[in-house]
Amino acid sequence: MQAPREEVRETQVLVVGAGPAGLTAAIALARAGVRVLLVERREELSNLPRATGVSIRSMEIFRGWDLEERIRRSAPLVEWQGWSARTLAEAEDGESWPTGIPTLEQAAVISPTIPVCMAQDELEPILLDHLRSHPSAALRLGAEVFDLRTSESGVRARVRLAGGAVTEVRASYLVAADGANGPIRRMLGIRASVGTAEHARTALFRAPLWDVVGEIRHGIYSVTHPSPATILPAGGDRWLFGTFLDRPAQPADLDPERMLSEIRAGAGVPDLDARILRTGSFNFTGGMAERFRRGNAFLAGDAAHRVTPRGGTGMNMAIHSGFDLGWKLAWVLRGWADPALLDTYERERIPAVRHNVERSLDPEGSTRTTDSEVHVDLGGRIPHVWAADGAGETVSTLDLLGDGMTLFTGPDGRWADLPARPGAPPLAVRRLDEIAARGLGLQLGAGMLVRPDGRQTGSFAPPELSASAAQPGDRRGAKVSGPEQALVA
Numbered sequence: 001m002q003a004p005r006e007e008v009r010e011t012q013v014l015v016v017g018a019g020p021a022g023l024t025a026a027i028a029l030a031r032a033g034v035r036v037l038l039v040e041r042r043e044e045l046s047n048l049p050r051a052t053g054v055s056i057r058s059m060e061i062f063r064g065w066d067l068e069e070r071i072r073r074s075a076p077l078v079e080w081q082g083w084s085a086r087t088l089a090e091a092e093d094g095e096s097w098p099t100g101i102p103t104l105e106q107a108a109v110i111s112p113t114i115p116v117c118m119a120q121d122e123l124e125p126i127l128l129d130h131l132r133s134h135p136s137a138a139l140r141l142g143a144e145v146f147d148l149r150t151s152e153s154g155v156r157a158r159v160r161l162a163g164g165a166v167t168e169v170r171a172s173y174l175v176a177a178d179g180a181n182g183p184i185r186r187m188l189g190i191r192a193s194v195g196t197a198e199h200a201r202t203a204l205f206r207a208p209l210w211d212v213v214g215e216i217r218h219g220i221y222s223v224t225h226p227s228p229a230t231i232l233p234a235g236g237d238r239w240l241f242g243t244f245l246d247r248p249a250q251p252a253d254l255d256p257e258r259m260l261s262e263i264r265a266g267a268g269v270p271d272l273d274a275r276i277l278r279t280g281s282f283n284f285t286g287g288m289a290e291r292f293r294r295g296n297a298f299l300a301g302d303a304a305h306r307v308t309p310r311g312g313t314g315m316n317m318a319i320h321s322g323f324d325l326g327w328k329l330a331w332v333l334r335g336w337a338d339p340a341l342l343d344t345y346e347r348e349r350i351p352a353v354r355h356n357v358e359r360s361l362d363p364e365g366s367t368r369t370t371d372s373e374v375h376v377d378l379g380g381r382i383p384h385v386w387a388a389d390g391a392g393e394t395v396s397t398l399d400l401l402g403d404g405m406t407l408f409t410g411p412d413g414r415w416a417d418l419p420a421r422p423g424a425p426p427l428a429v430r431r432l433d434e435i436a437a438r439g440l441g442l443q444l445g446a447g448m449l450v451r452p453d454g455r456q457t458g459s460f461a462p463p464e465l466s467a468s469a470a471q472p473g474d475r476r477g478a479k480v481s482g483p484e485q486a487l488v489a
Contacts, residue, residue, distance in 0.1 A: 006158070006225045007167045011037040011138070014157055014171040014332050016145050016184055018045060019122065021301025021318035022177030023127040027065065028326025032403055034333050037169060038131065039159055041178070043142035043344045045128065048114055049119035049204065049234040051315035053080060053219055056102060057377045058319045059113040060398055068113055070126055075118040076210070076217065076233060079103055081364070083218040086225045087268025088209060091216040099220065099366065100373030110374065111384050112396035116266035119234045122314055128170040150174070150203060150295045173296045173329055177322065180302040188294045192304070194287040195361055201249045201281045203259040207274035209239055213265055223266040226482040231266060238277070241266065244371070249281030284308035286361045288353055292346045297324055305353045307360035313377075320379060321349050327403065327452045336404070336425035352376050381454025387436035397440060400430045401454055412436035
């Protein structure tokens with residue numbers, strides 16, 4: 001009896017893994033009209049909080065997708081500074097400590113949005129709903145890649161669906177976002193380094209702790225009674241309680257009654273109405289893959305890099321890598337850029353990843369000043385400057401970015417009529433008022449060319465032309481780097 005013939009499905013990009021990296025990459029691709037298939041071995045998304053902080057840069061990406069209001073509406077307003085006290089009930093006697101994440105006051109200066117306290121299992125469904133709203137995106141839950149072949153022309157993956165049926169997926173590119181223990185990195189033959197710092201245990205529980213801390217609302221609390229512990233909000237009345245161990249956890253360490261007693265002591269409320277949802281242990285592990293790419297296959301998220309909870313950078317790095325990879329693949333597939341653009345993925349992401357991995361393995365890595373860390377999160381994007389939109393409203397320069405190139409000019413508008421080149425990415429020319437132009441660093445008669453991720457990639461400031469002599473569309477003196485040269489060639 002012959003085996004049933006496998007279905008063959010073709011797409012432009014196959015994304016494996018529906019965590020933050022995979023969802024973000026798939027959305028970035030789908031927004032550009034690229035056909036993307038996202039497969040996830042789980043039949044349902046995780047219901048574990050995992051991470052609890054959405055950074056400023058991550059929120060800027062989601063703001064660009066019109067998701068900011070929905071995310072902020074579901075999240076408590078907190079200061080993302082640590083707060084240390086003997087117990088939560090004695091929070092008024094405590095003090096704050098820097099986490100490297102901007103305060104709300106600092107955020108108002110550098111961004112149109114703020115860092116948000118939202119657990120990963122609350123964020124993922126929002127991203128999944130957004131992905132499903134794009135017609136070029138397809139999703140298969142309960143689908144696992146068990147065989148993979150790559151070539152210069154693309155990738156072929158055999159996928160086992162829920163129920164046992166097998167489908168062969170053919171794609172031009174693959175994004176492996178299937179986690180630290182996923183099989184794709186091993187199938188690609190890419191090794192990863194792993195470093196273990198400490199052992200820890202945690203409990204997920206429900207309790208009315210917002211009533212206990214009152215107006216001292218923070219994204220992370222450190223208590224010292226009866227011994228040092230960390231308590232984090234994880235959505236609504238859910239909280240995480242964690243402590244370090246000097247050895248791997250034993251069953252007695254994870255006893256719910258024992259941990260409930262410690263939670264009540266750390267809260268400073270002996271009769272706290274608390275309910276343990278689950279307990280567990282983990283190692284503080286950090287490391288990164290030796291490379292993030294092999295041919296037409298790319299690693300993103302925990303498949304490429306792992307960090308400990310220190311610094312709260314894990315989920316955000318996954319989001320940033322997914323976004324970076326998504327728009328670059330979209331540009332290549334749309335014919336807007338040479339495939340050489342994809343070489344910048346490793347070159348641009350690895351420095352930030354290495355910094356965060358090393359920080360997370362540092363015993364003092366949780367405590368960092370904002371000015372020493374915020375630039376790592378922002379990733380070199382242009383400054384946030386409020387500008388007049390011509391209708392009596394103000395808009396951030398970051399809100400003026402799109403899925404193509406953006407050319408910022410001053411009010412003189414010398415480059416307002418710059419025509420787009422055939423085959424080049426869409427070009428939006430944004431004329432700023434004089435004060436906003438100065439805030440962006442634009443001189444009279446100059447222009448600034450910016451990518452979708454907010455990085456400046458070129459400038460228009462012809463030295464041989466005075467502002468009065470410059471003509472609309474004149475490209476002499478333009479300085480553009482990378483594949484975006486097609487705009488001014």
